[in-house]
Amino acid sequence: RAQKLDERLAGYKGVWVFVEYERGQVHPVSWELLGEGRKLADALKVELAAVLLGPPDGAVRGFCDQAIHYGADLCYLACHPVLKDYRNAPYSAVLTELVNRYCPEILLLGATTLGRDLAGSVATTLKTGLTADCTGLAIDPENRGLAATRPTFGGSLLCTIVTLNYRPQMATIRPRVMAMPSADAGRTGRVIEHPVTFLEESIITKVLEFIPDDRAAEANLPFADIIVSGGRGMKRQENFRLIQDLARVLGAEVGASRPVIQAGWVGADRQVGQSGKTVRPRLYIAAGISGAVQHRVGMDKSDVIIAINEDANAPIFDFAHYGIVGNAMTILPALTQAFTEHLRARKQAC
Amino acid sequence: MHILVCIKQVPDSAQIRVHPVTNTIMRQGVPAIVNPYDLYALEEALRLKDRYRARVTVLCMGPPQAEAALRKALAFGADEAILLTDRAFAGADTLATSYALSAAIRQVHQGLPVDLVFAGKQTIDGDTAQVGPGIATRLDMQLLTYVSKIVSLDLTAREIVVHRRSEGGVQVLKTRLPALITVLEGINEMRFASLTDMFRAERHRLTIWSKDDAHIEDVTKIGLKGSPTAVSKVFAPTPTNRRAEIIETQSGQPVDLAATLVAKLLSRHPDVA
Ligand SMILES: Cc1cc2nc3c(=O)[nH]c(=O)nc-3n(C[C@H](O)[C@H](O)[C@H](O)COP(=O)(O)OP(=O)(O)OC[C@H]3O[C@@H](n4cnc5c(N)ncnc54)[C@H](O)[C@@H]3O)c2cc1C
Ligand SMILES: Cc1cc2nc3c(=O)[nH]c(=O)nc-3n(C[C@H](O)[C@H](O)[C@H](O)COP(=O)(O)OP(=O)(O)OC[C@H]3O[C@@H](n4cnc5c(N)ncnc54)[C@H](O)[C@@H]3O)c2cc1C
Structure with missing residues (x-):
């Protein structure tokens, strides 16, 4: 099925990243994608563009500069009151218009609730291919095509998906899979404004209200610096206190494997892995977790991994950096104690 | 009111093993189940059926064996079941899948207008979450994804209000029917099938549609031919030498x-x- 690209499609040039703006903030996955998009654009020797949609206020415009600092050469900006909150219909319409007008060869979006909703509609209208939830992107030097890799069957295998004779090639990418690029405040670029003409009356779906989550209670695993996770090996809900004690001393978030969530020991927002969150903290401590692929794919990009498991042959020791073979119920309190002492000593030294 | 629920039959991924040497998926003996996320969609539809005396039709595209998934949905209380099955559908990616499913839904609509379409959040095999948005876009229905609650349904005004999960909170959305809703896991708890419904499901005559029955003429839009994406390789993750x-x-x-x-x-x- 390898074919030479239609002449019309060969006219599609450039890499685009959809920048997800909502209520005054940009989702960090957009910056991660600009970092990755930069590499793809360089490999193709084309420009990298950010696409930013939102209400007509200063905040949105300010993010154009930030997108350029993170690597974009230019930013397409569409501001209009109908784009105030995310809604599928107006967002899909504007993004589709932009693609049809400027013809990028690659369009990347975050695999968030917004990105997946939007990408699914836009790819359908454009009648092009969309690869979901990717963990790796590369350019095939032979045909300049995008090779998008995603885990399948719970991470036990990976598959690389290509989009044949269709453009743009679209993909969604999970937050925290790509590294955060560093911003270069010296970079400059162009901003191209796209006029939005339709009226609120023509949009059927209305946002009545936004109910923010209770931030204090909510875990923010994807962006935590340190995570202490427990698995089925913790045996009982009461024993999870040992995980929480260590987390408190380290200023860490508490994570868990899926059986722990299923048993109801901690909330579902704390699940790490394939069907939970992808994390990349500086330090990940796993106690009583065997290291099944579905858990591993969510955390093996952590800088340092420490595993505590009573089974010396547990798979987690194949990818952890440090291991202690032993009973988590006695090791965890000892670790909490040792960290407390070290951190205290360090404070005194300063 | 007429509600259509899309359900997919998937291999029970908890039981899938990868061959350690050849890196191929060992499907033999792996039981096929209804995609777990679709049961939440079905239950939500059945709750509306109980409240508004709606009619619930379930639709599944798949091989002839996928009949089992539809019988299960009938046992829970669905009224009608359609199996969309044809060799020509094989190898479909999400674009080709949403094309075939929306053609079938249009056909159902001709018989009895469809007010709401339900789908799962995603499947446990393809796992893309793209088919729901694809169907809504093709049928020009309002799309409500990641719905955690149906707040109200006004059949006279043909308006529905839902909670939609988004980053950092919940959007309260109001829209007009017809709409396509993908529901989150945990939105409800599945009922038990009643004995009467189980017997009825056994005897029920499924509607089996080929591509022609769904009035699909353009074969370049379905199956492998209609799929812009192609799997170029499958491989095992590189083991860390750690x-x-x-x-x-x-x-x-x-x-x-x-x-x-x-x-x-x-x-x-x-x-x-
Ligand atoms: C479609 C699908 C999606 C999935 N998604 C996820 C996901 O997102 N996240 C996830 O985590 N899992 C996921 N799973 C489940 C996954 O396959 C594993 O079953 C799960 O990760 C195992 O959790 P565990 O390591 O806590 O438990 P187990 O595998 O049971 O391991 C417990 C470990 O604790 C050790 N242990 C026991 N007692 C002690 C003790 N006293 N001290 C120290 N160690 C002890 C044991 O040696 C063992 O290694 C998914 C599965 C499927 C099929
Ligand atoms: C490992 C793997 C990776 C894949 N990656 C991609 C990819 O990146 N891009 C791509 O375009 N295709 C991909 N595919 C193909 C894709 O899985 C098929 O197109 C499939 O028919 C539908 O997609 P899904 O399973 O992801 O469904 P999803 O979009 O996750 O399903 C959402 C909902 O749509 C409904 N639904 C989905 N399929 C059916 C059906 N057959 N009958 C009735 N209702 C249904 C269900 O309600 C379901 O809950 C992949 C397939 C596999 C096996």
Whole structure:
């Protein structure tokens, strides 16, 4: 099925990243994608563009500069009151218009609730291919095509998906899979404004209200610096206190494997892995977790991994950096104690 | 009111094993189940049926064996079941899948207008979450994804209000029917099938549609031909050449193990904690 690209499609040039703006903030996955998009654009020797949609206020415009600092050469900006909150219909319409007008060869979006909703509609209208939830992107030097890799069957295998004779090639990418690029405040670029003409009356779906989550209670695993996770090996809900004690001393978030969530020991927002969150903290401590692929794919990009498991042959020791073979119920309190002492000593030294 | 629920039959991924040498998926003997996320969609539809005396039709595209998934949905209380099955559908990606399913839904609509379409959040095999948005876009229905609650339904005004999960909170959305809703897991708890419904499901005559029955004429839009994406390779993740450095001490006591680990960690990676 390898074919030479239609002449019309060969006219599609450039890499685009959809920048997800909502209520005054940009989702960090957009910056991660600009970092990755930069590499793809360089490999193709084309420009990298950010696409930013939102209400007509200063905040949105300010993010154009930030997108350029993170690597974009230019930013397409569409501001209009109908784009105030995310809604599928107006967002899909504007993004589709932009693609049809400027013809990028690659369009990347975050695999968030917004990105997946939007990408699914836009790819359908454009009648092009969309690869979901990717963990790796590369350019095939032979045909300049995008090779998008995603885990399948719970991470036990990976598959690389290509989009044949269709453009743009679209993909969604999970937050925290790509590294955060560093911003270069010296970079400059162009901003191209796209006029939005339709009226609120023509949009059927209305946002009545936004109910923010209770931030204090909510875990923010994807962006935590340190995570202490427990698995089925913790045996009982009461024993999870040992995980929480260590987390408190380290200023860490508490994570868990899926059986722990299923048993109801901690909330579902704390699940790490394939069907939970992808994390990349500086330090990940796993106690009583065997290291099944579905858990591993969510955390093996952590800088340092420490595993505590009573089974010396547990798979987690194949990818952890440090291991202690032993009973988590006695090791965890000892670790909490040792960290407390070290951190205290360090404070005194300063 | 007429509600259509899309359900997919998937291999029970908890039981899938990968061959350690050949890296192929060992499907033999792996039971097929209804995609777990679709049961939440079905239950939500059945609750509306109970409240508004709606009619519930379930639709599944798949091989003839997928009949089992539809019978299960009938046993829970669905009224009608359609199996869309044709060799020509094989190898479909999400674009081709949403094309075939929306053609079938249009056909159902001709018989009895469809007010609401329900789909799962995603499947456990393809796992893309793209088919729901694809169908809504093709049928020009309002799309409500990641719905965690149906707040109200006004059949006279043909308006529905839902909670939609988004980053950092919940959007309260109001829209007009017809709409396509993908529901989140945990939105409800599946009922038990009643004995009467189980018997009825056994005897029920499924509607079996080929591509022609769904009035699909353009075969370049379905199956492998209609799929812009292609799998170019399948491979095992590269094993890290790492093997954890196992901390050992003379005493083997937790206190000593912990102290040794922390000292090592903080001297080599001073900025981790
Ligand atoms: C479609 C699908 C999606 C999935 N998604 C996820 C996901 O997102 N996240 C996830 O985590 N899993 C996921 N799973 C489940 C995954 O396959 C594993 O079953 C799960 O990760 C195992 O959790 P565990 O390591 O806590 O439990 P187990 O595998 O049971 O391991 C427990 C470990 O604790 C050790 N242990 C026991 N007692 C002690 C003790 N006293 N001290 C120290 N160690 C002890 C044991 O040696 C063992 O290694 C998914 C599965 C499927 C099929
Ligand atoms: C490992 C793997 C990776 C894949 N990756 C991609 C990819 O990146 N891009 C791509 O375009 N295709 C991909 N595919 C193909 C894709 O899985 C098929 O197109 C499939 O028919 C539908 O997609 P899904 O399973 O992801 O469904 P999803 O979009 O996750 O399903 C959402 C909902 O749509 C409904 N639904 C989905 N399929 C059916 C059906 N057959 N009958 C009735 N209702 C249904 C269900 O309600 C379901 O809950 C992949 C397939 C596999 C096996």
